[in-house]
Amino acid sequence: MTSADGRFQGRRAGRYSRGGLLSALLTVCCVVHAAQYAGRSVADLLAGLQAQGISFIYSTETVPADLRVLREPQAQQGVALAREVLAQHGLTLVAVTPSMYSVVRDASTPSATAAAAKTPLVEEIVVQTSRYTLLADDVDSHAFLTQEQVKSMPRLADETLRAVERLPGVATNGFSSLNSIRGGEPYETAIVLDGLRLYEPFHLKNFLSPVSLLDSRLIEGVNVYSGGYPALYGNSMSAIIDATTVHPVQPSYYELGLSLFHTNALGYREFMDGKGSALLSARRSNVGDLVQFSESDFGEPNYSDAFARVTYRLSDATRAAANFLLSSDRIDARRDDGAQQARAEYRNKYLWTTLEHTWSERADSRLIASFTDIVNERSGMIDSPGEREVTVLDDRSFHVAGLRLENRFDSGFVKHRYGAEVRHLWGDYNYRSQVHYHAGFPFPDSPAIDRSSALSPAPQGYETAAYWDGRMMLGHRWTLQTGLRFDTQTYDASGDAEQWSPRLSIMYELSRQTRLRASWGRFFQSQGINELQVEDGVERFYQAQHADHVILSIDHAFTQQLSLRVEGYRKYYRRIHPRFENLFDTLVLLPETEFDRVRVDPQSARGEGVEALLRLQTAGAWSGWLSYTWSRIQDRIDGRDVPRSWDQRHAVNLGVAFSYGPWSATLTDTYHSGWPTTQLEWSSNSPPQTVIGVRNAQRLNDFNSLDFRLTRTFALRRGVLDVFFEASNALSDANQCCVEYSTVRTANGTLVLEKDVDSWLPLVPSAGVLWRY
Secondary structure: OEEOOOOOOOOOOOOOOOOHHHHHHHHHHHHHOOOOOOOOEHHHHHHHHHHHOOEEEEOOOOOOOOOEOOOOOOOOOHHHHHHHHHHOOOEEEEEEEOOEEEEEEOOOOHHHHHHHHHOOOOOOOOOOOOEEEEEEOOOOOOEEEEHHHHHOOOOHHHEHHHOHHHOOOEEOOOOOOOOEEOOOOHHHEEEEEOOEEOOOOEEOHHHOOOEEOOEOOOEEEEEEEOOOOOOOOOOOOOEEEEEEEOOOOOOEEEEEEEEOOEEEEEEEEEEOOOOEEEEEEEEEEOHHHHHOOOOOOOEEEEEEEEEEEEEEEOOOOEEEEEEEEEEEEEEEEEEOOOOEEEEEEEEEEEEEEEEEEEEEOOEEEEEEEEEEEEEEEEEEEEEEOOOEEEEEEEEEEEEEEEEEEEEEEEOOOEEEEEEEEEEEEEEEEEEEEEEEEOOOOOOOOOOOEEEEEEEOOOOEEEEEEEEEEEEEEEOOOEEEEEEEEEEEEOOOOOOOOOEEEEEEEEEEEOOOOEEEEEEEEEEEEOOOOOOOOHHHOOOOOOOOEEEEEEEEEEEEEOOOOEEEEEEEEEEEEEOOOOEEEEOOOOOOOOHHHOOOEEEEOOOEEEEEEEEEEEEEEOOOOEEEEEEEEEEEEEEEEOOEEEEOOOOOOEEEEEEEEEEEOOEEEEEEEEEEOOOEEOOEEEOOOOOOOEEEOOOOOEEOOOEEEEEEEEEEEEEOOOOEEEEEEEEEOOOOOOOEEEEEEEEEEOOOOOEEEEEEEEEOOOOEEEEEEEEEO
């Protein structure tokens, strides 16, 4: 749904007149010298009324770009003018707040009846479990947060994926944009933008990936599947994040923004009488500039990204688009007064073109041709005389050329989606490292370590996939959706056979207020060409792993505004790839060179959980949500069940949003139980020795984060200005993550083991402005 400001749901803005007499004179002048509205675009007229402090919510289907004012209205301003113009097309206004109105069809008018016959408004039937929509146009059975709610939500660095963290089943440390969803590893979540799957779409990748390439001002909608997704999505075991870019309704639209984290700009313009359009978005990090004013010498992170899209309507049935997404990163990081240093440069390029054709009302196709180029360069050194000397050189590049065909056909009884895809992939690795630990470091009983590595694999080959997905109504209450997917890979030289992935979802409408859903599916994931673990001495790809999802859910609407969703799930993992982790401390510059680096090699794994989400969505000023999740994810290792390092047994997420006039505010509170950790102890031997306890048998402290964001919108002579202030972890609670062990000698000469617990981010304030016109 789009608003008169050309972007998302309209901002509320009050009237800002400085003098009642002057305002009255201007009103009289406006009446005497009436504007000529006949023939103008209705969308443009609504956009112009925003200067009077009024916002309108509507979809491009309800108010298309070519909808014109048929005859000159008698009213000349305000809501009365909008009502009269909209009534010419069988439309009317419904008040949402005192200064916000929703454009809807007026069922009492013949024109509305005729329009409805041409474009029937049918509720989308969502059969899948575990589907959530963020940045939604409005609220339906699967929408979690609307555009207005997401824009008003506190989100560190204005990161789009921070909204995903509010979903049930997501385990987040509050810093990284890479999150575990329902116990899966972060890389088990696929990110799709306008039909293209993105490889490594994050800034500062080897430094916990705090920001994604999904600029919040660029994204119009996000569908999140935390499990049980349909067959058109593949090669991912846990979750799908499917995002779409903005399509402003105005012929031209611009933004300029500045905050503590970013400087950003966005521009949109139509050409060739509306047949074509161009969108350009750019963002630059301000973090590197802020570091210069910090007393801590921890390094300088700098990054930027840009997106461009050109679309053209070749005919009424055919549309073409060219998309470009580019990013560049450079970071110099330091620890221990420069004794540890790391430098990295990253460059991502995604280019893809789409050709869409509508064959009929029941059939359409989309063809996507793409090229992806990823370059990662990393180097580092540790120079601690008498303790350790380390050097690392890690250069990687990957290239993917792809062709994807998607089709939709509605045969009446079955709605079909089917397609195929082929990718040519090639890459180059160049990894070198030298590690020397002196005897007695980091503990008195530690032996000397000398280790070197030199690996240069150059994989190349193909990926192919084909899928079919069908949905059918079985009577008035049952809806069935089933599908089958086929995948294969040759670049990995693993000798793996083809992977067949069946999917099944079913929905039963118990009543108009209550729906039951169930899903089962097998989800394969091969090792990506960019995921070879050369830093840990691995130079071969593993066979595709897979997980079986079983999900049951119930949705119940107590009222039109209050609803509850409860879901239970189980995930069974088989043929899991080995992974490498740091047992005690993850906040290190060169993790593969640390003494606590271990190989985790489970035979299988199981994840299970129960999620409850209560949502309040009203047409008034208040809305909110409350969710609770109990979950467990365990690896089966040598006959034992071992919690994964991101196992989060209990999590609660609360949000309260208030919006009235030019003000909007959101308060959120997130709680989760402590992360698993492994204990290191002294033995009772003489001399004492370090003993590693049972893996992940202990827990760090629980964590609670209170966040808020306050936004004020000012109406300007041209456009509007948003001013916001927010704080993440406002109470500066300690989100414990890491343990650093060291030995110290007491006054009587006894060696003792000392433990220092580190935490993720403390209180992080931010402020910024955004000019939209």
